[in-house]
Amino acid sequence: MKNIEILAPVGSMEVLEAAIQAGCDAIYCALPSFGARAYANNFTWEQMKEVLKRCHSLNIKVHVTMNTLLFEQEIEQAYQQAKRLHEMGVDALIVQDLGLIHLLHERLPQLVVHASTQLSVTQVEQIEQLKKLGVKRVVLARECSLEQVKAAVQTGMEVEVFVHGAICICYSGQCLFSSIEYDRSGNRGMCAQPCRMPYKLYQDGKPILEKEQYFLSPKDLSLIEQVRELEELGVCSIKIEGRMKSKEYVYECVHQVYEVLHGKTLGKKEQKELQVTFNRGFTKGHLYDQRGNALMNTQTSNHQGILIGHVIGQKGKRVRVKLQDSLHQNDGIRFVWKTGSLGFRLNYLYDTQGKLIAQAKAGQIVEINMKDRLPAQTKLIKTIDTTLQKEIDQTIEKKQRKVAVSCHLACKGPGYPLECTLSENGHCVTWISEELADVAKNRPCDEEILRRQFSKTKDSFIEIQSFRFALDVPFFFPLGALNHIRNQAIDAFYEEKTKANPIIEKTYDVKIEPQKIVERHWIQEKIHSSMEGLADLRYNVTNSYAIACLLRLGFSCIELSLECKDKDIQAMLTGFKERYGFEAPVMVYLYGKRRLMIMNHCVVNTALKDGQRKNCALCHRHSFYLKGKDQKEYLLEGDAKCHMCIFEKEAWNDLDKIAYYKQLGIQNFHLFFLREDALKKAKILKEFQAGVQE
Secondary structure, three states, X not given: OOOOEEEEEOOOHHHHHXXXXXXXXXXXXXXXXXXXXXXXXXXXXXXXXXXXXXHHHOOOEEEEEEOOOOOHHHHXXXXXXXXXXXXXXXXXXXXXXXXXXXXXXXXXXXOOEEEOHHHOOOOXXXXXXXXXXXXXXXXXXXXXOHXXXXXXXXXXXXXXXXXXXXXXXXXXXXXXXXXXXXOOOHHHOOOOOHHHOOEEEEEOOEEOOOOOEOOOXXXXXXXXXXXXXXXXXXXXEEEEOOXXXXXXXXXXXXXXXXXXXXXXXXXXXXXXXXXXXXXXXXXXXXXXXXXXXXXXXXXXXXXXXXXXXXXXXXXXXXXXXXXXXXXXXXXXXXXXXXXXXXXXXXXXXXXXXXXXXXXXXXXXXXXXXXXXXXXXXXXXXXXXXHHHHHHHHHHHHHOOOOEEEEEEEEEOOOOOEEEEEEEEOOEEEEEEEEEEXXXXXXXXXXXXXXXXXXXXXXXXXXXXXXXXXXXXXXXXXXXXXXXXXXXXXXXXHXXXXXXXOOOOOOOOOOOXXXXXXXXXXXXXXXXXXXXXXXXXXXXXXXXXXXXXXXXXXXXXXXXXXXXXXHHHHHHHHHHHHHHHOOOOOEEEEEEEOOEEEEEOOOHHHHHHOOOOOOOOOHHHHOOEEEEEOOOXXXXXXXXXXOOEEEEEOOOEEOHHHHHHHHHOOOOEEEEOOOOOOHHHHXXXXXXXXXXXXO
């Protein structure tokens, strides 16, 4: 008997059905606004109603992601969306923005809020702070160790852990690479995925390797075989990444997790089926302290499929392949050799006699159309398995997930209605028929007849698990009438299970005063604020409610996010003063190379040593940087605990805006120096001092 929730990603109605039939306990999805996957097939409001009814009828919970950072002009709109979702009956919202979390806690205390993985929660201190904000569950950062998971569970907070899917190599919520370099904010659902791009690595100005590599691209997480261990630790929910993935991917992931939780051991067949739906190579990730090449795939960042054969020769415009696994017409395939690859759908497949065939088995030699010359031993991989797709489609269509219901049937006799009571999991409905019973001229409606007719629930969401009867005097109903009564009772039960609960909205309390710091540990314990009471850039503050939230938690100065433009800063500070009656005690980043990423991974150690990050110190003895295809350079800086940061090469400089910021009431400024020489530092400090003294 499992005691852990399987949480599935859903981006369409088709994928929803796959997740349901595979055995999920909950799904997470999004509307077009405020979800961290702006390019996903997000649901409309009408579709969301359908999703809620379909899921709630089957006791499946619905979590809606609203896990983007919000600017001042968006916060009220986001609140109204959250309120409407609450009215519709969503089971939880997954939220990143501290301002929205704070506002929802104040106005809608009944609404269940989960802290998104974008909040980068790894420490007990963070969880205790989130408790004060009414958060009921934390989605732990993927960088957590098993010990950190144990500690999180012991706080009493519900703990959710990712077990399968894509990994961000940067701590979630802390990546500004896409935002700063491509003007597409990952924290606002528009990531350009610079981590999946190739780069060259340079040491002291010289390239280390001739060929570009995917130095920032991790493998996909896969902990499906470890889910029982997480269950034993007390984790309440295991989450699968992939709101933009296919129904086959979602079905396989959910189904395999379900099977493992119910005692099944997975074999090679299941592993291949999982791999062919999508994989960049699999890793157990930070949870099991996998490092270097066990964590990363530096050779490619796309779907790896499964190896099914090798090129053994070429004749004319066809290549000959020796298969080690099955191949079918219309499968997706890719030829991969040392210096390149070529992928396509397999429209034509031939045997060695040149005859068209629909399929081939392991061990066979086949021919495939190919104009280009391919090197011997070129690999053939399968990226789409049409046979598996058909099998999954058939399984989804054949399966009919239902809820087991108890049925109580009662009738006092001729002239009285039939009462049908359906009950399950705290839900109970009694349907009293409009039709009245007749005198039984022949065989009365006994228990056998009633059981047979009321068990006919094939086209509904229920199945009758048990019957009870209270039949006082023999009576009769036509079979058509019994069927009608059964269907009406089921409809009434459906309405009962899918109705939304009324909400209570509270007035927002605007009382707030600046305080000295009480608890300030927010991101990793290894990082400490250099200013007492400062909530720094890691808090991603983009609206006035987030400022208020952090002041209430005890901070005395709030640094504004680098994602804020001047108009956003002005709107935020104006809104704060109008609401609370005093100037917000904030700081802005005025000068310095902006940090694009912070990683629990070392690019340098992985490229030049074994990736284990032990007694290396290479990054402290040499200067390293990455260069992209666009020729932009990015500095690599490691810390004492072998966490690596990526910085932009040229410093951000807003020193000419000091007077403007002072007019807005800003009195605190952040200057950051990295690789500047003494003369440059002196020049910047002199310019800064002149600006603040004007």
